[in-house]
Amino acid sequence: MDAESERVLFLAKVTEFLTAALPGATVMEMPSAVGEDAVSLAGYDEADVRPALDVVAALDGVLRADGWETVRSSDGETEGLNVAKEGVGGGVFGVRLSVISFTGIPGYGNPEPEPEPVPDSDAAPDGDARRTLSAEIRAAITSAMPGAVLTRDVFEADGSVRIAGSDPESGRPPGDEDWNQELLDKAGDHLAAHDWQVAPDMWNGASSDRTAWISKPGLADGRLDASGGLTFTGRVTPSR
Known part of the structure; x- marks a missing residue:
């Protein structure tokens, strides 16, 4: 599977988890500062006024049911959930009132492939x-x-x-x-x-x-x- 296909599947999986925890959310993909392969999402539902801890618990449940490892965190304003699954990906969910965000990278735990070969030419790096x-x-x-x-x-x-x-x-x-x-x-x-x-x-x-x-x-x-x-x-x- 090429990098773009891997990223698309990872994006779909993360979106599935986000909407399971915040069913009425409008989900948008965001630009990521982490890198081209990274995935950044934000989901928002102003009608869902459950406490952030309740939403994190729901998110934690669906992830664990799918075999993901999860670790909770908090900075006092945002409830966090660090997640990873071997061979699928890893990242961080952040939850506030009516909002879930996510930033992560597909392929967590996969061996890194060798750099792709470049064409033979005078411009090609050694x-x-x-x-x-x-x-x-x-x-x-x-x-x-x-x-x-x-x-x-x-x-x-x-x-x-x-x-x-x-x-x-x-x-x-x-x-x-x-x-x-x-x-x-x-x-x-x-x-x-x-x-x-x-x-x-x-x-x-x-x-x-x-x-x-x-x-x-x-x-x-x-x-x-x-x-x-x-x-x-x-x-x-x-x-x-």
Whole structure:
């Protein structure tokens, strides 16, 4: 099954759980800051005024009945439910009065496939460089988030690359600025210890996202973004 088919099935499954717990909800898919493979949904039913704890209990019940592992959390305003099922996906539900939100990633627990091969051309990044870059960025991500779920690496023929991961069980939302800074600092420290140059972006403005510019001569350069997870977007620059 390709990544898009896996994502579509995961989206349908999450929608099924959401509407089982909030039957009258209008459900919308939302843009996700976690990555292209991620799923973000919001369901709203103003007529459903059950306490958030009651809705979480209903959600917990349908998930457990389908074999999902669940862990409850709360920040005092939102009741959370961290969920995961081997080979299906993982993520976090957030429940408030009349509203359920979800952010997660399909394929939780699946072995990560090797990067897709790119066509042979002068512009195609060297295979050894791809493997080295993937290993080093993934190690940086997991150093910041030991429980990270890594999405499929994307390597393009022109040398551009995207490597990303997040921890669906962290219970921390993408908009948590302190969490994003902590992730960026930990990953940056790991990269610096492995000969990467790390320069935090001082122009994040009002955004809660945190960004650093990173580079390693003869390997790659680009941006490392922290927004509930970590995403590297850049370009492979192998030695010739």
